[in-house]
Amino acid sequence: MKILGIIPARYASTRFPGKPLVQIKGKSMIQRVYEQAGKAKTLSDVIVATDDERIAAEVKQFGGKFILTGSNHLSGTDRCAEVATNVSGYDAIINIQGDEPYIDPEQINLLASCFNEKDVQLATLIKEIHTETELFNVNIPKVVINLKGEAIYFSRQTIPYIRNQEKENWLNSNQFYKHIGIYGYTYPALLEITKLPPSSLELTESLEQLRWIENGYKIKTKVTEIETIAIDTPEDLNKINDSV
Secondary structure, three states: OOEEEEEEEOOOOOOOOOHHHOEEOOEEHHHHHHHHHHOOOOEEEEEEEEOOHHHHHHHHHOOOOEEEOOOOOOOHHHHHHHHHOOOOOOOEEEEOOOOOOOOOHHHHHHHHHHHHOOOOOEEEEEEEOOOHHHHOOOOOOEEEEOOOOEEEEEEOOOOOOOOOOOHHHHHHOOOOEEEEEEEEEEHHHHHHHOOOOOOHHHHHHOOOHHHHHHOOOOEEEEEOOOOOOOOOOHHHHHHHHHHO
16 A cells, blocks of 8 residues: 555644744754654655644755645644645555654554555554553543454543442453554545544544544554653653653
């Protein structure tokens, strides 16, 4: 398959305005994400999707590719879909988070491998949970999968609920998974799902992937052992600069 990597990047982040342009060890965050994505052997090309001229200028400065998009998109998936309508020749799209400057290319390759199965339309990554801190953190979406490795449901709550067990014993009673926020879509599926109206489950949990499940789409998952480091706030930036 011919796969395109798209990095949605917007300037107007509520918690961290201008986040793609912050400097990390001498390079902007968007440059670091772009360079890491470029190391993924499964991608035929990488494009930054942005609605901001400042981000576009930065990408141009380091020799990257970009497409300017509208400013009214509610999600990175919607921004990817606009780019997809302006390019051709790709079988699948991988939506790469623009706030993970040290994303491992092998995670991208693992996600891309989902499309080796002919019936897969949508895909994402999950990771085993081994600490109670993650298990009961409502800011970390959890996912339940079926025997085919397809996502049944995503929730900010801890799922599944283990009846007749004290919560301190849950980790020893079941394998829980958290969601890793990188998505893959076949070209047709991406255009289809962005035409769907927001669903009740999506609005309830504030998780866009529930819209796809609620409309009958299957989401293939692969388990990664690699931890992601996302930068959501200036404090996160300080931590990554101190640790890397």
